[in-house]
Structure formats: structure tokens, C-alpha cells
Amino acid sequence: MRVLGVDPGLTRCGIGVVEGVPGRPPVLVAVGVVRTPPDAGIGERLVLLEQGIEAWLEAQQPEAVAVERVFSQHNVRTVMGTAQASAVAITAAARRGLPVALHTPSEVKAAITGSGRADKEQVATMVTRVLRLAAAPTPADASDALALAICHLWRGPAQARLAAALGGRR
Template structure:
């Protein structure tokens, strides 16, 4: 069964939003991608409200089965991390209000899932997302590509599109699925 996953890369200045449909054979198709931005000179409440309203619109318009959000760490980027965490809280509640399950994935998990290497840079992630979704042009800005990568990662890592098949290990996997599973296992060992 095809599963619709929404990915959000939270941030106050730029919040990446993406929706993809993922088939049981892992084939992922772009449904929507975008960025909601708020100016730094606006008050915090207005900025967070803009993000909340945008996520509300996206959730209602696309009705995803699950929302994947980047897990925020306090170690990274001290100057912006509080705003990022506040934005992520707002995004998570928007899904929770609708009974949509929320999954958190670390940047390393996302890079590993889409490129096979948890240490990849943003260019590599964008390139693989473009390829995976069979897009003619790369999604921009990086926040949009990250949101797409998050959605793909969630579907692939959890086997959301085919739980029974993917959770049973390599049994019943196609050759392509086996290659992905191996790449993921390799990436996991590397972390």
C-alpha cells in the first residue's frame, strides 16, 4: 500500500515542508515541496504563528499518514537552536491535534538512508533526493530538500509502506530493496 509521508525540517527563518508518496517497493513520488520563511525582524510569536498556520494548511491539504520531523539537538548551532526547537514543537503539535503520528529522525539517520553515508554533505543529499524522486531539477533551498529526505527516510527506515515485508529482514526483498537494506546497514555501522 502506498503511504503518504510529510517531512518537516523545522526552523524559524526557513522551515522546509515536503510530502511524498512511497510505494511498497520503496518507489517514492513527490507530492508537494516548499519552504515557509519568516523575517528575522518579526516578533517571535508572529514567526511561530506563520509556521503553525502553514503546517496546518499542509496537513489538511495533504492528509499524510505520518509526520517525520528532524530531531533537534542542543549541541548544534547554539544561536539558532532555541528557535528551531520552538518551531519543531509547534509543528509536532499540529500533527498531534489531528491524530497524525509523529516520528523524529536525526540528520545522520536521514543522510545514511538517502545517500548510504551518515556523514554526507547537503549537496549529496539534494542530489540523491533529486534522483530518488526522478525530478528534472534539484529541489531548492536545502531546507526543502532536507524535508523531502526526511519523508523518504521515514518511509524507508520504518518500512512504513510495507511493514510485514521490510521488518522481516531480507526475506522477500527485491534485489533493489536488498541493496538499500545493505547500504543502510553499512551506514548504521559507520555511525
């Protein structure tokens, strides 16, 4: 399965693509960041972000998209930008008929490091090890996007089976 992970952000939106099957280590396909100018208007930034994500979807042809679930932070402005970037990624994937999964930061950290309270450096270190890379992807947004994709690769099928078994009851 090929998964595109998105660490949403208005200025830097991390994108990472991994491929794998259960029982085998995932493989890095591509990683990068979609950037928008901080001095541009919100509309222009969202259009640029959509164009960047669409280009990644077209080039990488993922089978699923994993996006970081926006959670409440102390800085409302940061939350709003993250939520807007997240919505752009979800919409772009849905337009293509791709399944979208939302994973919380603590869920991703637990999947990658074994601790839901791991810091960014620990996540980057484990992404580097899991994907057998020579160095951690930079910036941190890129590494976080790969962590999201790996988390979904490892947890997504089980979550889908659980949801099907519950018949939508949650």
C-alpha cells in the same frame, strides 16, 4: 503511504510530501518552504509557522509526519529556534492524530545517501535521483524535508515493528 517531512527552522521551515509503498520508488507530491520574517517577534513567527504547517497538513492530508530531531549545535540561538519550530510541527500533527516520527540528521543522510556524514549537496543529489526530478528542490530546506519524508517512508514501518516488539522497552 503519504508522509510529510519537516525540516524545522524559524526563518525557513522546509516541507516535503512523498508517497510510496515498499518495493517501489517514492513519488513527489509537493515541496515548499514556510517562511517567517526574521524581524518579527518570536510569538508572531511561531503563529505564522503554525498557520503554514496547518495549511500544508490540510492540503496534503499525510498519513504520517517526519520531523528532524533537534541535536546540539554550537550556536544555542539556532538550536532554540529549530527546537521551537520542531515543537510547532509536532503539535500540529498530534492535534490531528497523526503519528510523528523524529529522525536524526545522520539517520536521514544514511538512509538517503548511504553515509551518515553526507553533505547537503549529496543529500539533494540523491533526493533528486530517488524522486526522479529534473533538478534538486531549492532551497536546501525543501530538499532536506523531502529527505526526511523518504527516510520515514523507507524506515518508519520497520521502526514501528521494532518498537512494538520491544513493547516500549528502550
